[in-house]
Ligand SMILES: Nc1ncnc2c1ncn2[C@@H]1O[C@H](COP(=O)(O)OP(=O)(O)O)[C@@H](O)[C@H]1O
């Protein structure tokens with residue numbers, strides 16, 4: 447006898463395995479084709495950023511924003527739009543950073559008039575690489591749903607079925623909310639992001655601060671103080687400096703650990719190099 451597969455099972459009733467299987471297969475197929483970060487080791491571990499909530503945690507000033515900008519620019523090359531929701535730096539500041547990264551102009555150069563003129567000229571040439579990235583200044587009124595709706599509209603315009611929402615960063619977003627209970631406010635933001643994932647079927651990359659105890663050797667519990675992030679996230683990526691690797695005075699050796707991954711192996715550590723001047727992340731040995 448052939449099993450009858452109901453493509454739209456009623457979520458209110460108990461459901462048989464064969465009826466749920468098509469959904470699982472679709473999830474895995476979409477996951478395999480997640481938005482690539484361009485960091486080979488990470489794309490292998492995750493299959494790219496699949497629709498779900500991805501947390502990027504590290505101590506301040508290690509290059510989380512630079513990492514997220516780079517992922518957006520990489521997504522743009524694959525013609526996927528990104529919405530960068532920033533509660534930290536202004537959209538104007540971020541636009542300058544993104545344009546400089548896309549054009550390969552070092553930060554120090556932007557302190558001169560010639561450098562700024564170079565950036566202006568280069569940004570016109572890089573227009574296609576930059577156009578799919580939109581920046582939105584975060585306010586207390588922004589919700590996961592409004593961000594997802596904005597991204598969906600960008601996806602419709604671009605005629606693609608995926609896009610990337612970046613939130614930079616969770617704890618500042620939560621602190622803008624009126625709730626007196628900070629942990630609760632973070633949980634609320636995370637719940638909204640999970641809703642955004644469901645509504646738009648997109649990956650969300652949310653930057654998170656860590657407990658001070660986890661600055662040097664971060665682990666999942668480094669996210670614990672602020673909320674139940676470690677339980678709610680689909681993947682958790684942690685960045686930490688690795689003082690044992692020598693990569694030259696202008697660069698920093700950083701390790702990226704996949705501390706949680708609903709779609710594959712966990713615990714993988716990828717040796718990276720961060721060039722702060724160019725705002726560029728690369729895998730060690732793949733400059
Ligand atoms: N336009 C820029 N503004 C600030 N920092 C920059 C810029 N471009 C490169 N950097 C470098 O990146 C580092 C901070 O990276 P950032 O992505 O802002 O870190 P995080 O988001 O983790 O705080 C700085 O130490 C600096 O070396």
Ligand SMILES: [Mg+2]
Nearest residue numbers: 510511534614
């Ligand atoms: Mg930042």
